[in-house]
Amino acid sequence: MKKIINNFSKNITKDTNLPAAHAMLYATGMKESDFCKAQIGIVSNWYEGNPCNMHLDKLSKKIKLSVVTKDLVGFQFTTIGISDGITMGTSGMRYSLPSRELIADSIETVVDAHHYDGIIAIPGCDKNIPGVMIALLRLNRPSIIVYGGSISSGYYNGKKLDIVSSFEALGKRNTCKITDQEYKNIVKNSCPGPGACGGMYTANTMASALEAMGMMLPYSSSSPSTSTNKQMECEKVSIYIKKLLEMGIKPKDIVTKSSIENGVKLAMSLGGSTNLILHFLAISKSANIDFSLKDFQKISNQVPLIGNLKPSGFFLMEDIHERIGGMPVIIKYLLNEGILSGDCLTVTGKTLSDNMKNIPNITFNQKIIHPLDRPIKKNGHIRILYGNLSPGGSIAKISGKEGTIFHGKANVFNSEEDANKAILNNKILPGVVIVIRYVGPIGGPGMPEMLKPTSYIMGSGLGKKVALITDGRFSGGSHGFVVGHITPEAQSGGLIALVKNEDYIKIDTENNTITLEVENEEIQRRKELWKPPSLKVKKGYLYKYIKMVSPASEGCITDQF
Incomplete structure (x- = not known):
């Protein structure tokens, strides 16, 4: 007996009292024989104005062609995206984190309204990935995520470049370390084509985590945007969406506390973005799973940092693809070493361990991934700090290169713009703690991501000489002695609002404290x-x-009530 897989779409296609709906479906090109087939919503965050997203329509079209061959009906639609790189440092960045909620809301709206039986989502830039994941959990029907893939590295003067190179170049130009022409050449050559920013920044952090969590096919996070592997993934994803429909496997069967821990552990081992925390708090809430800041700290205490990846390290995602053999090689290594749990279900219909059976073992004749017995840092780079400055918690990203304790006088700014001007005009002295406030979820509003100040600090040679704290958040490309997500935020009356110039602040990532003295x-x-x-x-x-x-x-969610 043939298994029924059009469990949702049949509410429209099999209801003879919906003539207008049927007429419109015929107008889309559906034939009468298609009315008994399952319908797949194929959603991408395509738009032309961002390299992370500008190729997603092509991937979406390829996926639709594949879906049709599996006796399914595919309907493409798009949702929004915001370019973090383009809006960075402008008022437009206020919309970046809030766009995650719009993405989730819009996918939920289209899929639920049109009764699609399954979803294939194709995200690109940072907030796209958690946005689609939140939607898939709300809808909870068979779903797969196909990551758009990361960008190829740029080149100038014999050196690899990426998006952070362009930001740091401005700091170098302003301190006369490079000429105006060199600065311009770096900017022109940083982003050579389509794909998400190449380091272990937020997009690649989230993609890696979701692959380990089981919501992507193996290799999805590490296959570059323009690679043959990405094209092959688009061709074969239809096999697995049909399998999920037939087996009745839904996102909430895959996303469990164990699988979330897998995703977070992998991301932390690779030196992932602090935005991981905001997004996984929101994902956990959408999955009705209890996962808090304390869980992140527990994992960070257990998992060594082994990824020599930008921004704190040297390599890019393309190096994992070309020189390691792809993300599954790393996942298998962490499975074999007991870091990850292998019995979690994935979108292949098999467990994570089953998916890894034929994956080659990692070799350490490379400098990208260190062995666990010789890590870059013996525990995770993310620290959850508490104290009178952040009784609700704050997030530090400490790779070990910056030191572990910073004590200095506050230099306070009520906006990112004012801080940027001070850094670029060489007004920041070594030994200070830069405080940027009123940039939280409410005060920003939207908790704007900051890459400019950290990049300017690094480019100006102050990376090991100053600290920066904020009630805002940092780009996945940020590095240095930085603390963000300070809660409560200044706009809500948090202590950060009361800090004055010359006050002493102590940041202790050994004891996980942040104190206004x-x-x-x-x-x-x-x-x-x-x-x-x-x-x-x-x-x-x-x-x-x-x-x-x-x-x-609590993850900056908007469906908390």
Whole structure:
């Protein structure tokens, strides 16, 4: 007996009282014989204005051609995306994190409204990946994610380049370390074509984590955007979406606490972005799984840092593809060493261990991935810090190169723009703790991602000489002694709002504390005098976001009520 797999679409196609719906489906090109087939929503975050996303329509079309060959109906649609690289350092960056919610909401809306039986999602840039994952969990019907893939490296003067090279070049130009022409050549050659930013930044961090979590086919996270492997993945994904339909396997069967731990462990072992925490808090909430900041710290204490990958390291995702053999080789190594759990279900219909059976073992005649007994850092690079400055928690990204403790006087800025000007005009002295506040989920609004200040700091040669703390967040490309996600944020009356120039701040990533060294009586006096500044926006989507968003320590979700 043939298994019924059109469990949702039959609500429209088999209902004879919906003539207008049937007429419109015929208009799309469906034939009468298609009305008994399962329908797959094929959603991409395609748009032309960003290299991370500009090729996703081609991948989507290839996937649709493949879906049709498996006796399924495929309907392509798109959702939005925001380029973090283009909006970075501008007011447009306020929309980056909020776009995650719009992506999730729009996919949920189209798929649920049109009764699609399954979903294949094709994300590119940073917020695309958690946005589609949140939607797939809400809908909970057979689904697979096909990552758009990372960009090829750029080249100039015999050196590999990526997007962070262009930001750091500005700091080098402003300190006369390179000429204006060299600066221009670096910018022109940093991004040679389509694909997400090449280091272990947020997009590649999330893609790697979701592959280990089982929501992508093996190799999806590491196959470059223009590779033959990515084309082959698009051709074979239809085999697995049909298999998921027939087996009745849904995202909530795959996304469990164990599989989430797998994703986080892999990402931490590779030196992934701190945005991992915001997104996995939101993903866990969508899956109704209890996963908190304490879980991240526990994992970071257990998992060594073994990935020599940018921004803190040297290599790119293309090096994992070309010189390691792809992400499954690393996953298999961590499985064999007992770091990952192998019995978690995946989108192949098999367990993670089953998927790895024919994957070659890693060899260590390369410098990209270190063995666990000789790690770059004996525990994870992400530290969850608490203290009077962040009673709700804050996130530090410490690779070990920056040191583990920083003690210095505060240099306070109420906006990223003011901090950037100070750095570029050489107004920052060694030994200070730069404080950037009123840039949180509400104060930003949207908790704008910052790459400019950290890149300018590194480019100016201050990387080991200053620290930076904020109630905002950092790009996956950021590195240095940086602490973000400080909760409560300044706009909500968090202590970061009361910090003054010359106050001493101590950041201790050995004991996971962050402390404003000011007497309690003085703090209380400042608190009584403080008044929240006016909101920066008072209408439109960002105003709605302000009214709905949860704190950073809860993942900045908007469906919390």
